[in-house]
Amino acid sequence: MLGGMQDWQLRLSGLIDHAAREHGQREIVTYWADGSESRSNWGELRQMALRMVQALRRVGLRPSDRVGTLAMNHVHHLASWFGVTGAGGVLHTINPRLFDEQLEYIINHADDRVLLYDAAFQPIVDRLRARLPKVEHFICFDDGAFADWIATEDGDTAWEPGGERDPAMLCYTSGTTGNPKGVLYEHRSTILHAMAAVAPSVANLEPRSAIFPIVPLFHAAAWGLPWAGASVGAKFVFSAVNEPARLCELMRREGATHVAGVPTVWLGIFQHLDATGQDLPPFSQAISGGSAFPPAMVERLLRAGVRITHAWGMTETSPIATTSYETEGWDALSLAEQVRYKASQGRAVFGSEVRAVDLDDPARVLPRDGTSAGALQVRGFWCIKRYFKAESDAAQAPEQWFDTGDVAIIHPDGTVQLTDRTKDVIKSGGEWISSVDLENAAIGHPGVAEAAAIGVAHPRWDERPILVVVKKDGAEVEAAELIRFLSTKVAKWWLPDAVEFVDEIPHTGTGKISKKDLRERFRDYRLST
Numbered sequence: 001m002l003g004g005m006q007d008w009q010l011r012l013s014g015l016i017d018h019a020a021r022e023h024g025q026r027e028i029v030t031y032w033a034d035g036s037e038s039r040s041n042w043g044e045l046r047q048m049a050l051r052m053v054q055a056l057r058r059v060g061l062r063p064s065d066r067v068g069t070l071a072m073n074h075v076h077h078l079a080s081w082f083g084v085t086g087a088g089g090v091l092h093t094i095n096p097r098l099f100d101e102q103l104e105y106i107i108n109h110a111d112d113r114v115l116l117y118d119a120a121f122q123p124i125v126d127r128l129r130a131r132l133p134k135v136e137h138f139i140c141f142d143d144g145a146f147a148d149w150i151a152t153e154d155g156d157t158a159w160e161p162g163g164e165r166d167p168a169m170l171c172y173t174s175g176t177t178g179n180p181k182g183v184l185y186e187h188r189s190t191i192l193h194a195m196a197a198v199a200p201s202v203a204n205l206e207p208r209s210a211i212f213p214i215v216p217l218f219h220a221a222a223w224g225l226p227w228a229g230a231s232v233g234a235k236f237v238f239s240a241v242n243e244p245a246r247l248c249e250l251m252r253r254e255g256a257t258h259v260a261g262v263p264t265v266w267l268g269i270f271q272h273l274d275a276t277g278q279d280l281p282p283f284s285q286a287i288s289g290g291s292a293f294p295p296a297m298v299e300r301l302l303r304a305g306v307r308i309t310h311a312w313g314m315t316e317t318s319p320i321a322t323t324s325y326e327t328e329g330w331d332a333l334s335l336a337e338q339v340r341y342k343a344s345q346g347r348a349v350f351g352s353e354v355r356a357v358d359l360d361d362p363a364r365v366l367p368r369d370g371t372s373a374g375a376l377q378v379r380g381f382w383c384i385k386r387y388f389k390a391e392s393d394a395a396q397a398p399e400q401w402f403d404t405g406d407v408a409i410i411h412p413d414g415t416v417q418l419t420d421r422t423k424d425v426i427k428s429g430g431e432w433i434s435s436v437d438l439e440n441a442a443i444g445h446p447g448v449a450e451a452a453a454i455g456v457a458h459p460r461w462d463e464r465p466i467l468v469v470v471k472k473d474g475a476e477v478e479a480a481e482l483i484r485f486l487s488t489k490v491a492k493w494w495l496p497d498a499v500e501f502v503d504e505i506p507h508t509g510t511g512k513i514s515k516k517d518l519r520e521r522f523r524d525y526r527l528s529t
């Protein structure tokens, strides 16, 4: 028997239609790299996207063809999200911070036919052009080129029809090992993720929200915020430059209510505020994800009265899978307890399921006992089945559990606590040391700006942790004192055997500490015994 409801396919064009119809005047503000400012709105954005649909058809784009974007956050980039998917194409957001070889691989692997790029990335395009034989059209977002490209169109057309399981968006993981891998989101999975993201327990969005995604549009769909924000017609603030002073000024000026960034972004903002003696700009909701959120940062935001959504996920999970949502009894918790919970990766959002399995015997599902650490697996409505162009998805069948490569403890209440990446765990004398816990503890020291723990070879214990530290500007910290500080926070045998002070810790293209580069740098490190 069939149910009695209407036949609507979950298509992304529905989002922009709704935003333009119900919230057409709601602003989309861009601060461009050259310091200028432009103000648009959902109504205009829809027109721009429809003209883009015509322009893409003009150059022969067929459904499912890929269009790459190599761009920072701005209104034209956002318009292309709706224009490309509205034309039935696949929007391929590319991280411009990747190496040339990775960019070349990704763009060719994706078979991008059109590449839209910022003038700031003209040098990348010039370097790679000859190595990208499949790209037929290179269109610069700036200098009037993009405007000219759609100027001849009138926007009087309809979105490309299609089904909800059609592909909509392609994102590559940065590929810390081997070649990057593409994750092909569908219209349906993206809409379901957007609807989930609106909830108070996730991004907490409503039409009054003014969202400032400092997370780039090219990083895991900017955590889905553009789609989710369209579904409520929220205001958007974009900055094409991520300079902390500018970000803080924008937050104040544009009345941002929701600010989303990776921990490195928050670190930059806090350092700027400390250096200039300014207060945190007023906003109500912080969203962080992508790497561990150090408790010291959590505490600072909570003390300022900011609500925090700390999300865990991956490109492969669209990306949000768990968030640190409040549950009953939250208000009665002490600040320390609230900080501890918010610094964890939180609980599964409806639509995603998680479990931990034994690291050596994946057939053994670990209990949610708050102590057993295992390989974290995930599945759900917006979770990957197979990588783009992969031969099969047999590995996951029939239960569809996806291996995240993360190591986690799951608590009896379902709280996920990430302790490491499978490849970053430090194993000392057969026992694991959580590099994440060490780093979090170190960041709690007032003189430490950033810290990374890695394992180095040790004749007796196989591996021992060393801590690589960037001091805060002007701070005096010494190794012995830092170790004393850590000894009040972690088990004695976890204490790093050495502390190395450096000017800078290497980061990946998505702003995460690059353990791979650090391990490389300290490969021949000899511990004094």
Ligand code: ADP
Binding pocket: 172, 173, 174, 175, 220, 288, 289, 290, 291, 292, 293, 310, 311, 312, 313, 314, 315, 316, 319, 345, 404, 405, 406, 418, 421, 508, 510, 512
């Ligand atoms: P990349 O392209 O850098 O791989 P992803 O966003 O796909 O970007 O990376 C996903 C990984 O990032 C996760 O598997 C996990 O290791 C890490 N990560 C994401 N969110 C968190 C978080 N809240 N806390 C700790 N680690 C996180």
